[in-house]
Amino acid sequence: MVVVCPRSAYLFLQNLDTMTVVTRFAPSPTGFLHIGGARTALFNWLFARHHGGKFLLRIEDTDRARSTDDAVDAIYDGLKWLGLNWDEDAISQFSRVERHREVVETLLAQGNAYRCYCTREELAQMREQAQAEGRKWQYDGRWRDRDPSEAPPGVDPVVRLKAPRDGETVIFDHVQGEVRVANDQLDDMVLMRDDGTPTYMLAVVVDDHDMDITHIIRGDDHLTNAFRQAQIFLAMGWHIPEFAHIPLIHGPDGAKMSKRHGALGVDAYRDQGFLPEAMRNYLLRLGWAYGDEEVISTEQAIEWFSLENIGRSAARFDFAKLTHLNGLYIRSADDAYLVETIRPLMEKSRNEALNEGQIALLVRAMSGLKERAKDIQELADSAMFFVSPRPLSYTEKAMNLLDEDGLTHLRRLRDEFSALGDWKSDRIETHIREYADAGDPPIKLGKVAQPLRAALSGSTVSPPIFEVMALLGKEETLGRMDDALGTH
């Protein structure tokens, strides 16, 4: 017997443009939303949006012992931060147990499933023995055709699928292509536990069917599950969704991205200063490509996304590239948006709220600031001096610039500045250049600009100093210069 899961029969009748594509992201709430899950969600979201279909969210919480509400919230937060909005309400898989049981009953009644009275101990023993003999462990189906009247007393049975034993099962995966496995490699999986709760394998199939999922896009660690799930779909006589098993993401060292191996929740990336749009772009390019395109807006991603362009090999996570992309997005981001983004970080580190005037100043300063930041934490730090109260504290390097020579220039310039009427960046620059040129011998601009930078920003790095002076305003500039002169 050959069980074939073809590219959906109805796909030949109606094409993707006219059918409603429905995808889903189905994480289990046992921890944060990690990077691999985020990419899976992104791909599902893009595919649905590309086809004008629906992207649903289902929380796979049938394992009551390991599911937590905090984890569910972390998943919601992560998806929201990434901008991956889902359609309709999220579905709790656990809330559907009655329906799952109903399907198990149907399978039982049809003779496609049976009760197995093996105890866990018995199973453990069989597994051990198989291992000792170097055999592959597989449930031998001993209760497959046994009469239930032989059931030992006091044992709550599990329900297993009566899976085909001969032939093979083949699926056509949109990423992996045609994959086939001999049915004798697949044993009779448990559909319902001895406590009457459905297993993941059963629940996924029932839910995907009931939710009218057309395309299952998920990590390729589920590839072998696809065969087992296909058998359930077939047993129920249900239409089988399209599959697309995407390669996993590995850590920078090539090892599996796991929680103890550098895998972080998306919240950690947010906290490290990455912009969601940069994250989306990076994740998209990890395993998917559109020619030589590197910087891809979300609109473009939706337009270009297709399953066929997904690569087949695992990718390593590269912080450097993410960081570079993040810098790109920061530079092209809206000034007010960036100020809003760094605002909480700044208020936290200065332990004081920013007032309206300060916000406005930061918005005006942003074009110079964002040019030199790779992440928003850095951006927040670099913006700090604009709103720091006098007198500023200086970094050690800044101190060194405020030496005798530096202070001499500051002193002279300070007097000249107070006479300067038009406090505009280019006017200030002209003035200082003239001052430097007038020296005998002429002074290098840096000799003047750096002490100014130190006095005005407290550090050795800042946006163009003439711009900073204009932004700060004449009064504040002179005040900060006085501070520097007074302290030394």
Next chain:
RNA sequence: GCCCCCAUCGUCUAGUGGCCUAGGACGCUGGCCUCUCACGCCGGAAACAGGGGUUCGAGUCCCCUUGGGGGCGCCA
């Protein structure tokens, strides 16, 4: 162990038998720009895992080896 998947610069990738003296990006690196730091610009080093086929012709197709990954739960 068994089953399945994968394999182009350090990393992400383009490449669908001739357009490949293998392209782009990150990183690295030489230079330019320059008031600092960045950005930007110009240049450089850097890859088809190995071996067999198929073909007039292979990075592209097939097989084997090697290497990586995943799965083999009353977890999801």
